[in-house]
Amino acid sequence: MHGDAHAGNLYFLPAAVGLLDWQVVQCGQGMRDVAYFLCNSLPTEVRRAEEGALLDRYLAALADQGVTLDEAVALE
Numbered sequence: 001m002h003g004d005a006h007a008g009n010l011y012f013l014p015a016a017v018g019l020l021d022w023q024v025v026q027c028g029q030g031m032r033d034v035a036y037f038l039c040n041s042l043p044t045e046v047r048r049a050e051e052g053a054l055l056d057r058y059l060a061a062l063a064d065q066g067v068t069l070d071e072a073v074a075l076e
Contacts, residue, residue, distance in 0.1 A: 002026075005033040007041040031074055034058055 002009075002019060009021040038047050038054065055074055062069050 002033050003028070003036070005037040007037075031069070 002021065003026045004021055004023065005019060009019050011018050011020050038051070042050075055071070059069055059071060059074060
């Protein structure tokens with residue numbers, strides 16, 4: 001996991017978005033990066049309105065790669 005995922009560390013290509021920041025690399029739960037990004041990159045009202053859809057999208061992306069993460073665990 002990165003540990004410092006926020007909008008300032010993103011780059012955009014025509015068909016993809018990436019995360020680039022060589023300062024911080026660490027072992028841990030990837031969900032922390034998702035939560036950190038959402039809390040530090042989205043206005044509170046947007047985050048609250050969209051959190052369910054964003055979490056569903058994240059879980060679907062994991063599932064597409066063969067990774068299973070319980071929704072209740074991800075939400076916690």
